[in-house]
Amino acid sequence: QEANTEKILYGLDDIKQARDIIIVEGEIDKLSMEEAGYCNCVSVPDGAPAQVSNKLPDKDHDKKYSYLWNCKEYLDP
DSSP states (O other): OOTTSOOOOBTGGGGTTOSSOEEESSHHHHHHHHHTTOOSEEEOTTSOOSSOOSSOOOTTTOOTTHHHHHTHHHHOO
């Protein structure tokens, strides 16, 4: 993604109509899944985090996962 822009999931347009989605680590992974026929796939920006938490961070204090908040309308059931 370009520098100094809002972070979003790569391939966001591909999941607008999807019932189920696949989230992968990088753009190459997303493109590989698409080539294999899985078009309901997105990639996280900047690769996967080094550590995963069981607790959802507060939106106002979350800097690492801002791309999820920016794409919330696509991820809510």
